[in-house]
Amino acid sequence: MAEPSSKAGYYVGVDLGGTKILSGVFNHSMETVSSNKLSTKSQRGVEAVIERVARCVKDSVDEADLTMKQVAAVGIGAPGAVDFANGTVIFAPNLEGWKDIPLKKALEKQLGVPVFVENDCNICALGVYVTELKSKPRSMVGIFVGTGIGGGLIVNGDLYSGFCHTAGEIGHMVLEVNGPKCGCGNKGCLEALASRTAIFQQIKAGIKAGEKTILSDMLGNNLNDLRSGDLRKAIRRGDKFVDRIIEGAAEYIGIATANLVNILNPEVVVLGGGVIEALADEMMGIIVETAQDYAMPGTLKNVEIVASQLGDSAGITGGAVLARREAK
Numbered sequence: 001m002a003e004p005s006s007k008a009g010y011y012v013g014v015d016l017g018g019t020k021i022l023s024g025v026f027n028h029s030m031e032t033v034s035s036n037k038l039s040t041k042s043q044r045g046v047e048a049v050i051e052r053v054a055r056c057v058k059d060s061v062d063e064a065d066l067t068m069k070q071v072a073a074v075g076i077g078a079p080g081a082v083d084f085a086n087g088t089v090i091f092a093p094n095l096e097g098w099k100d101i102p103l104k105k106a107l108e109k110q111l112g113v114p115v116f117v118e119n120d121c122n123i124c125a126l127g128v129y130v131t132e133l134k135s136k137p138r139s140m141v142g143i144f145v146g147t148g149i150g151g152g153l154i155v156n157g158d159l160y161s162g163f164c165h166t167a168g169e170i171g172h173m174v175l176e177v178n179g180p181k182c183g184c185g186n187k188g189c190l191e192a193l194a195s196r197t198a199i200f201q202q203i204k205a206g207i208k209a210g211e212k213t214i215l216s217d218m219l220g221n222n223l224n225d226l227r228s229g230d231l232r233k234a235i236r237r238g239d240k241f242v243d244r245i246i247e248g249a250a251e252y253i254g255i256a257t258a259n260l261v262n263i264l265n266p267e268v269v270v271l272g273g274g275v276i277e278a279l280a281d282e283m284m285g286i287i288v289e290t291a292q293d294y295a296m297p298g299t300l301k302n303v304e305i306v307a308s309q310l311g312d313s314a315g316i317t318g319g320a321v322l323a324r325r326e327a328k
């Protein structure tokens, strides 16, 4: 429990997702003091979601036995294009009705502390960069594999967000011109080939086509409860079908890694997100090998390709890092 103090020495990081809101209170050393989770309920509308974000923050602060007066700032990652300078969410495809929403202004009014807004994957990259890599490398690429695939770029020690704040859309790198349809409208994006959604679709299609898998014994006919952890269990029990699908996804991520290394030549490539968290042992070796196969000779020399240990808390950690940086 935190010592009572009138000094505003704490930071709150928030990860606003399409299905859930996570918030976490951190001390100045970026250690977690408390965390909290609330469903997003985006169908209730923009105002209701902002209200729920504020509630999630206040509850996590209360859980830490603190008051909002002891919070120096809040940093929040939103799932879409964000104008960091004015804290507006320009567009968020997974949140109903989110277009040009002044999130910073609305939350500052409800919380009474400074609020800073960034793209969610940028914030995950920032969290990994500052807390796991201790800001040591000058450049880093973060690839986050979950429901979708997102990315964040650190260039010269800072987030690179691009001309219209949309840089780092690694998930929409096209790898198969005539590949499966992607949520963005294109075909063959990395996200449509290797995200959790894509992996689950391939598994369901395979089972329909008569493939034998332990997953059917584990979950019966209801594959709607399928989780990344089930895939790990199946592979460890010798499931060749699941193994083949995960290998395919890892290869695509490896090819994307090679493309990014060719273009950016970063010091470190960090893989994160729920799929990597659950399947790091199964996927990382293939990702590294495939990247070596496809990268230009010499470009991967001394480049580290590693898995993040932050898992689901990368977003809230990054939010707190952003809050600490901006509150100075």
Ligand SMILES: [Zn+2]
Residues within 6 Å of the ligand: 171, 172, 182, 183, 184, 185, 186, 189, 191, 192
């Ligand atoms: Zn796409």
